Amino acid sequence: MSFHPLMPYGEGWHKSDRIVAAEGQPFAFTPDRVRQLEEICGKYPPDRRKSAVLAALYFVQEQQGYLTANAMRHVAEFLRITPAEVEDVATYYVMFYRAPVGRYVLQVCRTLSCALGGAERVVEALSEKLGIKVGETDASGMFTLMEFECLGACDRAPVVMVNNEYWHERLTPENCSKFVDDIKVRGEAALSGCYLKVEN
């Protein structure tokens, strides 16, 4: 059956890429994070703790690198909502990892302005240098390569975000190899940073 008479619906055109979260280790927030998270919950009306779910999931990611079923249940308990509500959110937003990732997650913007600036070739070059495809982690567990949609800095194309937080601008295909080597040695300090900070 097809919604459209000419579309070969159901012949490999529609596949879910749902990843069922692993159970993982038993999980509980560190006392420090519990305190911080309570503070965040306090910014919303008392019966609206659910508003803090994104913040809580970021904390999980900070604490153990990626989301697991155990962690999501803990978040649900903490916010007094159901595990399904947490999973609903966790599977929607692209910045949550539902499987282990490398120490440095290279998130290359692939949308139009960056693509006009050569983002496709940047992805190719990084992929070749690291010996992995987009979405994979290299054997050493150091790098994961991802494509992202417009990061909101299109005048600095092509832009790369690292670990949801650090930025590198104007990465050319030619510089990719050095870029990776630099990160290996200097970590996040190897990145250019973002926006006017680069100019000043």
Place this chain on the structure above:
Amino acid sequence: MEPVLTKYVREPNSFELDFFLTHDGYQGLKKALAMQPNDVIEMVKASGLRGRGGAGFPTGMKWQFVDKKTPNPRYIACNADESEPGTFKDHLLMERNPHLMFEGCLIGCWAIGAKVAYIYIRGEFYHVQKILEDQLAKAYAKGYAGKNVMGSGWDCDIVLHRGAGAYEAGEETALIESLEGKRAQPRIKPPFPAVSGLYNCPTAVNNVETLCNLPSILTNGAEWFARLGPEKNGGPKLFCISGHVKKPGVYEASMNTTLQDLIFNYAGGIRDGHRLKAVIPGGSSVPILMPDQLDVPASFDAVQKAGSMLGSAGIIAMDETTCMVWVAKNLMHFYAHESCGKCTPCREGGDWLYKILDRIERGEGEVRDLDLLTSVSNNIAGKTLCAFGDAAATPPLTTLKNFRAEYEAHIREGRCPIPADWRAGTALAAAH
């Protein structure tokens, strides 16, 4: 026009509270607090300020619709989700002038009678959020936010809320859903947020740049603001110019300035040895304009008259090395990826369009694919819950309209007619 919003952005400490205070900081708020909230709304209405988030809806009118009789709290939700491809103005404003946004949020709260402003900032802007957190703490410490704002006896909180990567969270009702801790999927309107928004309370959703315009309206007056641009398109405007121009960046100008002027003077024109082929004038969601259509003021009304939209003022310029089927395919990947999945035409159709475009671009398309593209696009546009559907149908429709011959060449030759070594960005990358 002398810059208003970006006057100091290149000063090293422009983001600091102390710097802001020595450059008329929080004076607009002071003025507002001395006025009746209703008079503030009237003033914003008189200024003609139109929303900078994309739709260009008059801000004063939006505030007027906010239900003032409700016993429930009211809210300002500041839309800092900036994710429209080609747009990066709020990014600059927040990074270099965060207090202007705070001041705008507070003026908005005063006008509609809210006690909390939630700033929904996209998750990817964490480096900006850290600056905002720092500066917000300073504003609290010095009494510009929190209890007894500027000694007025009025309390108002500002809360930063980090998103987690979803374009659709920029749509106002999806933003509200996301603030409530759910998937960023739009609600059915009506009721509009002004009647029932965040936590089912009256809410005004305003873009960052929109709010940043308020302080100067309060200090310089509605008339001053209106006179800065063409009729009904007053005030300063930030334009984001990217793509194949020599000097990509954010430029502040009046909406009297033509698109031509913005691209060829402000942004320095097209990179050397190349010529302009097509322009997307208002973020990836709007129709393409051809080089001979650019001699129009970059205002909401004039760009619409020219057949496109000013949208988020994200101007993307492309030169002759650009394959337009590839452009449509690139943008369709974005829309297929970012669809929230709530409506069938958008969720399924976006994916189909991407696959058809990909097939044509690889040289495996057939002539009937062109009608298929049109048919699928037309079955998305206007048939969905939010404006995302119309946006998603735009890349194939606008490229087919202006560059049908290019599609036909792909199909006829069985490959992309643009030479492989022109493929996006090689020349540009070498030039940097």
